[in-house]
Amino acid sequence: xxxxxxxxxxxxxxxxxxxxxxxxxxxxxxxxxxxxxxxxxxxxxxxxxxxxxxxxxxxxxxxxxxxxxxxxxxxxxxxxxxxxxxxxxxxxxxxxxxxxxxxxxxxxxxxxxxx
Amino acid sequence: xxxxxxxxxxxxxxxxxxxxxxxxxxxxxxxxxxxxxxxxxxxxxxxxxxxxxxxxxxxxxxxxxxxxxxxxxxxxxxxxxxxxxxxxxxxxxxxxxxxxxxxxxxxxxxxxxxxx
Numbered sequence: 001x002x003x004x005x006x007x008x009x010x011x012x013x014x015x016x017x018x019x020x021x022x023x024x025x026x027x028x029x030x031x032x033x034x035x036x037x038x039x040x041x042x043x044x045x046x047x048x049x050x051x052x053x054x055x056x057x058x059x060x061x062x063x064x065x066x067x068x069x070x071x072x073x074x075x076x077x078x079x080x081x082x083x084x085x086x087x088x089x090x091x092x093x094x095x096x097x098x099x100x101x102x103x104x105x106x107x108x109x110x111x112x113x114x115x
Numbered sequence: 116x117x118x119x120x121x122x123x124x125x126x127x128x129x130x131x132x133x134x135x136x137x138x139x140x141x142x143x144x145x146x147x148x149x150x151x152x153x154x155x156x157x158x159x160x161x162x163x164x165x166x167x168x169x170x171x172x173x174x175x176x177x178x179x180x181x182x183x184x185x186x187x188x189x190x191x192x193x194x195x196x197x198x199x200x201x202x203x204x205x206x207x208x209x210x211x212x213x214x215x216x217x218x219x220x221x222x223x224x225x226x227x228x229x230x231x
Contacts, residue, residue: 009156032217043121043205043222044159051217090158094216100166101215102149102174103207107158 002027002095004074006106014114019063019078021109023091026072032094033074034103035065039087047089050074061085086113117142121206121223128230134179134193136226138206141187146208147215148189150181153203153225165189166211201230 007022025031032051036044048059055067065076074091091106121138128134140146147166151159161174163181171181178197182190189206207220 034219036222041124041203041225041227043224044207044220045222046219049217049219096216100164100172101147101209101218102161102164103209103220104161105151105159107156 002029002031002093002104004033004091004093004104004106006089006091006109008109009107010110010112012112012114013081015083016080019076019081019085019111021076021089021091021111023065023074023076023106024072025074025091025093027093031074033065033067034092034094035059035063035074035076036090036092036105037061037087038090038108044090047076081111081113083113083115086111117208117221119206119208119221119223121226123226124224125227126229128196128228130198130230131195134191134196134200134228136191136204136206136228138189138191138223139187140189140208143187143208143210145186145211147211148183149207149209149220150189150191151205151207153205159205163191196230198230201228203227 003026005024034049035047038044048057050067058064088108092103095104118141149164150162165183204226206223209220210218
């Protein structure tokens with residue numbers, strides 16, 4: 001089974017600072033990777049995904065992530081944090097169970113942005 | 116365009132009472148459907164998934180069950196709620212066909228269940 005590990009349950013940054021949220025995956029096959037964002041008491045919204053091709057993936061709201069096979073990583077970055085980026089972020093990998101595809105999520109990282 | 120509806124948004128139920136959460140998807144056919152539960156600090160736990168009407172797979176044994184009576188309807192149920200059933204429940208769908216591994220999931224707004 002595939003899995004993802006998100007390092008750091010909470011990350012704090014100042015407004016305007018670089019955002020870096022870490023995700024490492026474990027996969028026996030080429031992975032398909034996703035980043036989602038969740039605002040309080042809401043569902044998850046897709047930020048970006050990596051399937052094949054270009055390893056630097058750009059998403060919504062100025063976020064991007066780079067797939068590094070040698071490091072089994074898919075870290076999420078944003079050059080300059082906004083107050084509105086405060087939310088919980090989840091990394092996920094596509095998994096297969098009994099021939100069917102599911103998404104396996106990390107435990108999430110809460111991003112706190114201070115003025 | 117496709118939309119997913121999940122209700123109710125919040126629910127407070129006594130221990131031992133039944134549960135029924137409903138999720139419907141519009142604008143697509145034969146979606147793969149999922150129920151997740153989210154507990155603080157524990158990420159999302161996959162509870163059930165379905166690839167078609169009447170086809171339900173359970174990820175973990177528990178006090179809950181799921182049904183798919185129609186193509187785009189997915190229901191999460193319990194006959195008798197436990198305190199440990201409290202949490203945030205999320206329904207999601209993914210496109211079927213093609214390569215399902217590289218398709219994203221789309222989530223409903225969630226149901227906050229508190230068992231008292």
